Amino acid sequence: MGSLQRPFKLYFVPFLTPGHMVPLFELARLFAARGIHVTFFTTPANALLLRKAVDKDVAAARPISLHVLHFPSREAGIPDGIENLLDGAVDAQTLSGVCKGIAILEERFQDAILQNPPDCLVVDFVYSWASDLAARLDIPAIAFNSFCLFSVCAIHSLKSFAMPGSGPFIIPDLPHQISMNFQPPEEFNSAMVSRIEASYKTNGIIMNNFAELDGEYAEHYEKISGHRVRHIGPAGLIHRTAEEKTERSHKSAVKEHECLSWLDSKEPNSVLYVCFGSSCRFSDAQLYEIASGLESSGCDFIWVVSGKDITENETEEEREKWMPKGFEGKVKRENKGMVVRGWAPQLLILGHEAIGGFMTHCGWNSVVEGITAGVPMITWPVHSEQFYNEKLITEVHGIGVEVGTEEWALWVFDGGKKMVTRDRIEKAVRKVMDGGDEAMEMRKRVGELGKKAKEAVQEGGSSHTNLTALITELIRWREAKPLDQIQKCEM
Structure with a gap:
């Protein structure tokens, strides 16, 4: 033959x-x-x-x-x-x-x-x-x-x-x-x-x-x-439909229609997407600072929390170790945010016009997905090459701001000694989401890169x-x- x-x-x-x-x-x-x-x-x-x-x-x-x-x-x-x-x-x-x-x-x-x-x-x-x-x-x-x-x-x-x-x-x-x-x-x-x-x-x-x-x-x-x-x-x-984007690999912890209907109720560029990838695990104390920083920023958000899957065994006391008392119920009642425990349909979320910023661990897949969607970033690297990726975002292309992490962990379960405080989180969120001149310039640059990605x-x-x-x-x-x-x- x-x-x-x-x-x-x-x-x-x-x-x-x-x-x-x-x-x-x-x-x-x-x-x-x-x-x-x-x-x-x-x-x-x-x-x-x-x-x-x-x-x-x-x-x-x-x-x-x-x-x-x-x-x-x-x-x-x-x-x-x-x-x-x-x-x-x-x-x-x-x-x-x-x-x-x-x-x-x-x-x-x-x-x-x-x-x-x-x-x-x-x-x-x-x-x-x-x-x-x-x-x-x-x-x-x-x-x-x-x-x-x-x-x-x-x-x-x-x-x-x-x-x-x-x-x-x-x-x-x-x-x-x-x-x-x-x-x-x-x-x-x-x-x-x-x-x-x-x-x-x-x-x-x-x-x-x-x-x-x-x-x-x-x-x-x-x-x-x-x-x-x-x-x-x-x-x-390669994923074209909402179903494909939702079922990319792992089963999503949030239903497609629930996620989209909530985002549909929001103004363009008004929602911050917060996700630290599949392998980052933060301490309860650090999660508490994230929740507090999001709350004080006043920004609408979708926060994906890895390692905190919903279980019937989680007591209110255990929940309050990693988020302020009543936080989850309050943001839901006030229609300010969604807390997703587990896997989320990231491509679907990032591609929605309501998303105006992406707080990310700077894993490469997340970076390229954020850029493709034309979304400016708040960079929070944790381990591996993520700290280099951060510099491509902030110093080479000028499409994000650094939250200011001070610890380069070797791997998933290392690190956690140096906390990123709620005030630094709030400051970074406001810088990307406040609609100021710097934010608009970042949005313009990343939008141009997103167009080039699709082309x-x-x-x-x-x-x-x-x-x-x-x-x-x-x-x-x-x-x-x-x-x-x-x-x-x-x-």
Whole structure:
């Protein structure tokens, strides 16, 4: 069988946390929509989150499937059904167990790929084995980097930088002069440098981003790394209907009609959306400060609270540890706000005209979704590369204000010693939501970027063109292979 007669097979291997898995799955669906035969590797519990979208694509004759491998819960010492770094990982011990399970699963991913090789691999950059495995199979490997290029370049610039003992410093060798108030945890930067440099050995990287947002950092990245980058996002724009945006992965804790009808009752740009992503967990004391700051700001809001799912066992005394007495009932009676405990339909909310600001942890998916919706941000980074993303928002593009967090945690359950007080929260909210000149300028700039994001995925746009070029290159590479090598891949 000749190379042109067999469909091109592309395998996607995600890192099992929603912030990595969801955008990579959405990018995989873009390839399937172009006729590429896509297989997405996952585990049973994670497959349940993706199955509905897969079934929809299959019904539309898009060639996508799931390859489901058993998650090694018993070997990792955790209960069955906990298979990513969000669902059920409620404490540091369980989180450690999930990480152990993912490490065991890496070998099983590789074994499955070796048994039935594809034409190309797309692997999360967290896994540093992609290029070696691809070399064994004589196929190309593409790394998926879940950051933005600005953050990748910042991490690269600091790899041999002599950090000051304390106090602010300038990140060296970047196109912009970027000031950091304090240094990142050494463990984080060193771990990221090793993974980023391992990704240089692949045949390029893809990103859930659009070229106009990273700007000159695409050229800067290719200069310092000698590595090709392709922006093919924002991936979230694959969702068109309200139902798709609501049921993107996890089941929403608030009904679509309830959320939309409340927002419909509000004036344009009058509501603040507050959400710190899937992995941030604040102390009760910090949640109390957030509630107090929102209340004193007088702004209407939707506040998504992770780790505080509604249970019949929560007493009034326990509730008052993390919000003022009567707070939830008061904002509901006065029609001032909604408190959502658990997962929220973020794309649906951000896209509503009533949303005028977004208080965010600066995880990359949330950043690109906020920008795509044209919403200015209040930046509250917590861990990982979020502090670099904050600088892209506030110092490079000028589309947000910093709340002033003073602690760079290593991971989800670290940190919490330095509180962001209610007065700083109130000040930041008023700065974005008060309709002043600075707020209007931010709104104008982010609106222009949002327009460019939508144009990027249209035919002829930068991301659409990048995806076309990448698919063309991959197919040409396979056509150039000797026939006997192609037939081995068919076995």
